[in-house]
Amino acid sequence: MPPLVANVFHVLKDAEQDGLFLSTPEVNKALLNTFRIEVSVKTVQRALVKLRNEQLVDCEKRGTALFWRKRPGANGMASRSSGLMTYEQALALQTLKRFSSRQIPSLVAESLASLFDTAEKRLDASQNDSERRYRKWVDKVEVESGGFALQHPAIDPVLFSAVTHALFYEQQLDVVYRVRSKDYQEKSKVVDPLGLVEVGGLVYLIAAMPGYPKPAMYRLDRLVSAKMLPERFTYPAEFSLAEYVKDQRQFDFMVEGxxxxxxxxxxxxxxxxxxxxxxxxxxxxxxxxxxxxxxxxxxxxxxxxxxxxxxxxxxxxxxxxxxxxxxxxxxxxxxxxxxxx
The missing domain is CATH 3.30.70 (Alpha-Beta Plaits)
Incomplete structure (x- = not known):
């Protein structure tokens, strides 16, 4: 895909996220604001027509004006269509979907949803024994926890989305947390999200608070509410989530030395x-x-x-x-x- 066409594709809204259609002049303006690329409206129109011919964008005609947005499944490898995705890629994606941790961060899930769908269709379209081996492979592998199986509490997907977005954009979170050690008293806090950790099916938010030297852990299923604030914070350069989990052993709970x-x-x-x-x-x-x-x-x-x-x-x-x-x-x-x- 030529660079200009790729940039035009990038600034379009996504149908999978209920994105609005943009007129050709609006696409041209977005191109200038995002990439500082100044071209004529006619040049942008030609790029959009090329994308439409490749079935990557939808076009609506309103009066004499044309409006554009990305088609569902147009992002990433899905834009290559299921016919061009290899069986190895389809198998890798289906394996990721099935055997990843219980909660894939919602930002990632949104990006991969169309790829998972494309991979499933690709494997379902197997035509011979060699291709069907890829389809059968996923059903030949299982993952089982070594511990006693418990029914883990559900996490509100709306709250989970707010947490992951704040973590991704490094913006503060306004949360109300239910504290078990204090008779489930609800407390309001403004925190700086630093990471997510899944332990035994429970998902924890690791977050810092002003005035406290060490980050704290918050179980996501105990969040009553979570709202991403517009205020950004500086992610601490000295903090390492891997060290927090593996070296400091914070999830061993009440470490005494x-x-x-x-x-x-x-x-x-x-x-x-x-x-x-x-x-x-x-x-x-x-x-x-x-x-x-x-x-x-x-x-x-x-x-x-x-x-x-x-x-x-x-x-x-x-x-x-x-x-x-x-x-x-x-x-x-x-x-x-x-x-x-």
Missing amino acids: AITVELRFFNGAGNHLLESPLSDDQVATTTNEGLEVTGTVLLSKRLRWWLRSFGPNVQVLGPAALRGEMVAEARTLMALYGETP
Whole structure:
């Protein structure tokens, strides 16, 4: 596509987003405002006719004037039509649609909607055994969580859209958040959105607030309202979402610092750690009593949840404080289950 034609195509409104038709002079003006390209209306008209001939734009005649906008599915690879999309591209898109995280940010979803539709049609149009293998591949792969399956709370799509747009454009968010620790009291806040993280099917907004040194986490399903404000904020250069999640381990919840944990597993409960170590410095030794594992980890609520999941098949040998916690919990459990109903 020639550069001028591509620029004309760019400034047109999108039918998939209920965009308005623009007259040829309006397209010419948008071209000047967006790209500082100054050409005649007739030149723009020729570019628009070329786009119409390629079935990328719709045209309406109102009196003697012509009005234009992008056709549904005209963006991205969809503009090449399903007949020109390769089966490899169609398979990749369908796999992305099916196996991506539970929530694709709405800005991305809007852009990819027509591509997903085109990919599905391309795979459905398989004509022979070789082509049908691509169609069948998606049905041969599944993803299953290793944890106990829960029904995750729904996220309001309108609120989700407001959050993702504010995150994308780096504009402040005015939110009302329902705080569980305070009897679900609703609190109004103006925050700077820094990132989105999905953990176990729950989606969290990571956001900063003026006067607070560290970002906070807000579960999106607890948002009562969210409105993107016109005020922009400067995204902090020192903040890294990857570091926040992977290095600071903020989603381990209530991180208390690094410890050297010493564990003894029974009945093969810890054998998976031989292939998936709990730390870089893990040392595992098989003894007559069981599998003994030591390693440096962060003491947190998540570590405690993980240890409890093994029940009587793990014994905490150290550190002493963590062992004491487990002993106290075991005594409490004895009190709960020691009496015959």
